[in-house]
Amino acid sequence: MGDEDWEAEIIKPRMSSYVPVFEKDRYSSGANGDTFNRTLASLSEMDDGSSRRDHFMRSRFAAGRSLGNRDPGESNTRENTSTVGGFRVGRSFGNRGFSNNKFEEGDSSGFWRESNNDREDNQTRNRGFSKRGGCQDGNDSEASGSSRRGGRGIFRGCCGGFVLGSPNSKYEQDEGTQHTGGIFGSRRLALTGVGKGDTYQSRSGSGSGRGGYKGLNEEIITGSGKNSWKSEAKGGESGDTQGPKVTYIPPPPPEDENSIFAHYQTGINFDKYDAILVEVSGHDVPPAILTFEEANLCQTLNSNIAKAGYTKLTPVQKYSIPIILGGRDLMACAQTGSGKTAAFLLPILAHMMRDGVTASRFKELQEPECIIVAPTRELISQIYLEARKFSFGTCVRAVAIYGGTQLGHSIRQIVQGCNILCATPGRLMDIIRKEKIGLRQVKYIVLDEADRMLDMGFGPEMKKLISCPGMPSKEQRQTLMFSATFPEEIQRLAGEFLKSDYLFVAVGQVGGACRDVQQTILQVGQYSKREKLVEILRNIGDERTMVFVETKKKADFIATFLCQEKISTTSIHGDREQREREQALGDFRCGKCLALVATSVAARGLDIENVQHVINFDLPSTIDEYVHRIGRTGRCGNTGRAISFFDPESDGHLAQPLVKVLSDNYQGKSSLNTARFSSSQAPNPVDDESWD
Numbered sequence: 001m002g003d004e005d006w007e008a009e010i011i012k013p014r015m016s017s018y019v020p021v022f023e024k025d026r027y028s029s030g031a032n033g034d035t036f037n038r039t040l041a042s043l044s045e046m047d048d049g050s051s052r053r054d055h056f057m058r059s060r061f062a063a064g065r066s067l068g069n070r071d072p073g074e075s076n077t078r079e080n081t082s083t084v085g086g087f088r089v090g091r092s093f094g095n096r097g098f099s100n101n102k103f104e105e106g107d108s109s110g111f112w113r114e115s116n117n118d119r120e121d122n123q124t125r126n127r128g129f130s131k132r133g134g135c136q137d138g139n140d141s142e143a144s145g146s147s148r149r150g151g152r153g154i155f156r157g158c159c160g161g162f163v164l165g166s167p168n169s170k171y172e173q174d175e176g177t178q179h180t181g182g183i184f185g186s187r188r189l190a191l192t193g194v195g196k197g198d199t200y201q202s203r204s205g206s207g208s209g210r211g212g213y214k215g216l217n218e219e220i221i222t223g224s225g226k227n228s229w230k231s232e233a234k235g236g237e238s239g240d241t242q243g244p245k246v247t248y249i250p251p252p253p254p255e256d257e258n259s260i261f262a263h264y265q266t267g268i269n270f271d272k273y274d275a276i277l278v279e280v281s282g283h284d285v286p287p288a289i290l291t292f293e294e295a296n297l298c299q300t301l302n303s304n305i306a307k308a309g310y311t312k313l314t315p316v317q318k319y320s321i322p323i324i325l326g327g328r329d330l331m332a333c334a335q336t337g338s339g340k341t342a343a344f345l346l347p348i349l350a351h352m353m354r355d356g357v358t359a360s361r362f363k364e365l366q367e368p369e370c371i372i373v374a375p376t377r378e379l380i381s382q383i384y385l386e387a388r389k390f391s392f393g394t395c396v397r398a399v400a401i402y403g404g405t406q407l408g409h410s411i412r413q414i415v416q417g418c419n420i421l422c423a424t425p426g427r428l429m430d431i432i433r434k435e436k437i438g439l440r441q442v443k444y445i446v447l448d449e450a451d452r453m454l455d456m457g458f459g460p461e462m463k464k465l466i467s468c469p470g471m472p473s474k475e476q477r478q479t480l481m482f483s484a485t486f487p488e489e490i491q492r493l494a495g496e497f498l499k500s501d502y503l504f505v506a507v508g509q510v511g512g513a514c515r516d517v518q519q520t521i522l523q524v525g526q527y528s529k530r531e532k533l534v535e536i537l538r539n540i541g542d543e544r545t546m547v548f549v550e551t552k553k554k555a556d557f558i559a560t561f562l563c564q565e566k567i568s569t570t571s572i573h574g575d576r577e578q579r580e581r582e583q584a585l586g587d588f589r590c591g592k593c594l595a596l597v598a599t600s601v602a603a604r605g606l607d608i609e610n611v612q613h614v615i616n617f618d619l620p621s622t623i624d625e626y627v628h629r630i631g632r633t634g635r636c637g638n639t640g641r642a643i644s645f646f647d648p649e650s651d652g653h654l655a656q657p658l659v660k661v662l663s664d665n666y667q668g669k670s671s672l673n674t675a676r677f678s679s680s681q682a683p684n685p686v687d688d689e690s691w692d
């Protein structure tokens with residue numbers, strides 16, 4: 001594609017922008033609280049197209065909020081409170097050029113064009129494959145569809161290598177779908193070659209599988225590792241109906257204080273959070289706090305905060321904590337890695353301490369006061385660990401329940417006492433349906449990554465949850481929704497779930513990428529991606545990298561490929577057993593594997609120390625997903641890098657929003673919240689994934 005073609009591509013109006021409703025008297029604030037009046041970010045500064053879109057989106061937003069019995073016109077008069085600071089504009093677009101976010105090679109498209117000779121490329125690959133050896137012909141039938149998982153045992157015996165049933169070009173096209181026999185045949189090899197021992201074994205004592213793949217005496221009795229929330233919701237794990245029965249019991253997390261409070265350091269840009277503009281929309285906004293002391297938390301909480309290494313609030317915490325302490329419903333949107341979890345956990349815990357809840361294993365029915373729902377098992381697990389950390393030494397007990405683990409284990413965890421229930425949607429509904437918990441005491445519902453849950457089709461389940469028998473009405477409970485992106489559907493949901501006087505906190509640019517992540521886009525054709533990936537990973541050396549691909553099969557394939565290239569790699573995706581997923585994360589966290597190949601299942605929320613790089617081997621189908629993925633690096637003031645392979649053939653629809661995200665990050669506009677990119681027009685990215 002020539003430059004002209006490229007430009008033609010990027011100006012195609014494929015995505016719409018979004019502006020939350022901040023109209024008159026808008027004033028904004030930096031997270032450090034000095035105030036100034038600011039006129040509405042001038043829409044006229046924007047091009048006509050975006051102004052029109054923004055106008056459109058504002059109407060949508062107003063409509064969404066009116067669902068909660070609001071006067072439909074109210075959104076336009078909604079008070080907006082903020083303080084100032086404004087974005088530090090120091091990342092000068094002019095002076096530093098693209099030093100923070102790179103469009104390499106500076107052609108008019110701004111994208112770096114890799115020299116790309118497909119024929120040469122294919123030849124190279126041919127050589128590569130034959131050199132690697134281990135390639136076997138055919139036998140695709142073993143790989144096919146539903147029999148694949150049952151076939152793991154068969155493949156276990158394979159000695160690895162790729163199965164090639166076709167020339168490379170065909171193979172490349174099919175790698176995600178056709179040759180799983182080869183992929184799974186080589187899975188064991190992949191991780192065996194990589195792992196220097198099996199961390200899982202040492203944790204669980206079960207399974208002889210190497211490097212995360214299913215061991216011979218694997219406990220899981222399932223025809224599928226894919227225990228989607230849907231199957232669970234139908235009783236899939238309960239044993240009541242047909243479906244896989246999962247017996248995996250996750251190893252308990254370490255209980256010593258050092259492990260509970262283990263944390264990584266905030267980065268050099270942590271203090272720059274203060275310069276981020278914060279907007280609060282709604283009436284009677286409580287003033288932001290500037291220090292933890294101002295939150296007036298009890299001594300134990302303060303001590304836990306100190307032990308966790310938190311000395312200073314992040315912007316989302318400065319605003320959200322007083323709002324939640326004030327009993328208000330909240331929707332908060334803040335950049336990835338900026339401390340949203342503590343922003344909701346701390347005030348909830350403070351209330352619980354004040355109200356005096358006590359977990360007791362002697363209660364006949366456990367009735368949690370707080371339910372936290374998030375879309376993925378790993379994220380729930382992480383939130384649970386945070387809850388356990390902050391509630392350390394208190395009478396509050398947090399419990400995590402999620403799919404892919406034995407239902408009985410979840411129930412046993414609950415009956416030992418449960419004040420804060422952290423759950424994936426499928427498992428939660430299963431437990432509720434089985435009447436293993438009572439809902440009458442629920443005072444707080446937190447929907448983390450709420451937009452993702454909607455994307456995944458959890459909307460009806462979320463609605464079911466709030467209308468379950470016994471669940472206090474929204475007037476009787478506090479409902480909190482958090483995310484780093486903010487599509488319009490979520491605003492509609494907010495109208496249903498939240499009280500009509502809820503507050504909306506937007507930190508930085510809604511839907512914007514974390515500014516501490518240097519973004520690079522490389523134009524790489526499908527057939528050159530693997531070579532490019534290896535080249536980059538070799539240059540990266542010892543630094544931890546997450547590689548995102550589009551499909552589960554491709555994740556295995558690429559992980560295997562990298563292992564064969566002697567790059568220690570593991571993979572995580574929805575077709576892996578939960579045990580395998582946890583082992584993969586564990587291996588990556590502890591540095592045993594330097595690369596983690598993942599599908600979007602790992603795009604959200606995961607907080608892994610020292611992930612210095614994210615590589616989008618395949619770009620996701622939506623810009624929101626892109627923002628979440630690259631947010632796995634550059635967390636908590638640390639810097640990170642994201643490199644994305646852009647294939648004009650398949651990623652054309654992302655060109656325009658990518659350009660916008662990158663240029664917004666550069667410019668450090670003070671006109672924040674002026675745009676975001678709707679994911680609604682893009683295909684749903686979750687088809688290939690299971691999320692419970």
Ligand SMILES: Nc1ncnc2c1ncn2[C@@H]1O[C@H](COP(=O)(O)OP(=O)(O)OP(=O)(O)O)[C@@H](O)[C@H]1O
Nearest residue numbers: 310312313314336337338339340341484605607636
């Ligand atoms: N005030 C603070 N001081 C120091 N560290 C903090 C503070 N707040 C949060 N952190 C740490 O920053 C990291 C990121 O926090 P968290 O996972 O809550 O971010 P997030 O905003 O939820 O990210 P994402 O959007 O990706 O889910 C965590 O390791 C957390 O412990």
